[in-house]
Amino acid sequence: MELVSGTSPWEATLPNPPEYDPLAGDEHCDCLIIGGGMGGAMAAYAMASRGADVTLIEKRKIGGGSSHANTGLLQIANDKSLTSCINTFGEERGVLFYRLCQKALQGILKLAGKLDIDPQIIERSSLLYASVPEDADMLRQEYRTLQRHGFTCEFWESDRIKALYGFAKPAAIYSPGDAETNPYRMVHGLIHKAHSLGARVYEHTRSRHFEYNSDGVVCYTEDGRIFAKNVIFAMGYETQEMKRDRGAELINTYAIMTKPLPALPKWHERSLIWETARPYLYFRTTPDGRIIAGGKDETLTSPERRDIRVPTQAKKLLQEVEALFPEVRGTEIEYAWGAVFGTTHDGLPYMGTHPDYPHCYFIEGYGGNGTVYSMIASELIADTLEGGIRPELELFSLTRSAKPAPAGTS
Numbered sequence: 001m002e003l004v005s006g007t008s009p010w011e012a013t014l015p016n017p018p019e020y021d022p023l024a025g026d027e028h029c030d031c032l033i034i035g036g037g038m039g040g041a042m043a044a045y046a047m048a049s050r051g052a053d054v055t056l057i058e059k060r061k062i063g064g065g066s067s068h069a070n071t072g073l074l075q076i077a078n079d080k081s082l083t084s085c086i087n088t089f090g091e092e093r094g095v096l097f098y099r100l101c102q103k104a105l106q107g108i109l110k111l112a113g114k115l116d117i118d119p120q121i122i123e124r125s126s127l128l129y130a131s132v133p134e135d136a137d138m139l140r141q142e143y144r145t146l147q148r149h150g151f152t153c154e155f156w157e158s159d160r161i162k163a164l165y166g167f168a169k170p171a172a173i174y175s176p177g178d179a180e181t182n183p184y185r186m187v188h189g190l191i192h193k194a195h196s197l198g199a200r201v202y203e204h205t206r207s208r209h210f211e212y213n214s215d216g217v218v219c220y221t222e223d224g225r226i227f228a229k230n231v232i233f234a235m236g237y238e239t240q241e242m243k244r245d246r247g248a249e250l251i252n253t254y255a256i257m258t259k260p261l262p263a264l265p266k267w268h269e270r271s272l273i274w275e276t277a278r279p280y281l282y283f284r285t286t287p288d289g290r291i292i293a294g295g296k297d298e299t300l301t302s303p304e305r306r307d308i309r310v311p312t313q314a315k316k317l318l319q320e321v322e323a324l325f326p327e328v329r330g331t332e333i334e335y336a337w338g339a340v341f342g343t344t345h346d347g348l349p350y351m352g353t354h355p356d357y358p359h360c361y362f363i364e365g366y367g368g369n370g371t372v373y374s375m376i377a378s379e380l381i382a383d384t385l386e387g388g389i390r391p392e393l394e395l396f397s398l399t400r401s402a403k404p405a406p407a408g409t410s
């Protein structure tokens, strides 16, 4: 699958990334991780930090999949609001999901000082604004739900938003504790650290097929075999080519990064900005004074068609930036890209085991919070592989069907 069109900005920020030889020959490990994107990187780091015997293979280069299209927003709040999660999954499970995201974000913030390649993690607040006046009541309700369950946030009326940003929106929720990162540097930082802790890493090494035995799995690559007690599949959206998840949907999405601005517009605390409309637009700044904007999602097309769409969609994204911040008119786009993006019908990612794949775990962080989901998955799976019991995995089951909420929970 061709995952990315156009040029994403991140590779230029790490001109000489660590490189790893392809696998040639046979080897044994306790845990084989397939995929060197955000999911595989988080898993490799979690496992290697616990002293596990880990091998990771990546068929492209490390970070060469969707993770270098990632725009680096790290948020507790999700594509699906807490109120909506409670309505769909019930109060206990809906709140559990948000708490897991909060804990994962705190874990990501702690990574900043532990990696030798700086992932440029900066704590930020988020502004979620009402796209249309009718959404203001829904936001007020969401604010009350978040407050009731202990998630810190403020509800802002239009005058407060106007005073702090300059643009007019009917209402917003402002919440602390989120962050931005450079996803490519994060993936390399995590894998580099896992490697220095003993994990074996192979680039340009594709898993071809598998043999599932009673005591583990044999993974065949072009030039070798890996005998693993357990496998973690972290193949991103390409997992859908191996095993289709009925509730997963792939689409195209687009993003731009501007050239550095002489001065950023009025942008309160350089917050992450997004909106209630679906699909939504989102905006962030970078440490060197640029603006990133993303959205303009479309149905999945061929990669060739997506290549052609990048300039058009990029122009529309720049117009959205100018509509919010008229003072940046004349700013030029430096990078524009489009990519495959995965969502799920019920709004939760997939992680955990699958009955058809013994000794195997999957990390499928589908949705706009893929980095946070990768963190949740890697911790829950690493705990399980160490012999712990993590019932939270049931929430993200690969074979789930959304359970209706018990009466009275909405």
Ligand SMILES: Cc1cc2nc3c(=O)[nH]c(=O)nc-3n(C[C@H](O)[C@H](O)[C@H](O)COP(=O)(O)OP(=O)(O)OC[C@H]3O[C@@H](n4cnc5c(N)ncnc54)[C@H](O)[C@@H]3O)c2cc1C
Residues within 6 Å of the ligand: 003, 034, 035, 036, 037, 038, 039, 040, 057, 058, 059, 060, 061, 062, 063, 064, 065, 066, 067, 068, 069, 070, 071, 072, 073, 074, 183, 205, 206, 207, 208, 234, 235, 236, 237, 238, 253, 254, 255, 294, 338, 339, 340, 341, 363, 364, 365, 366, 367, 368, 369, 370, 371, 372
């Ligand atoms: C435009 C865009 C913006 C995004 N913005 C954000 C954001 O702001 N915040 C956020 O949290 N998330 C965001 N996401 C989602 C995020 O990119 C993903 O959730 C995450 O980075 C994907 O990581 P991954 O490891 O699952 O997949 P990938 O990065 O695709 O990694 C999977 C890897 O597996 C490898 N692989 C596949 N098959 C094999 C095989 N058979 N053998 C060996 N290797 C194999 C691939 O080459 C690939 O490198 C965004 C996505 C897009 C497209």
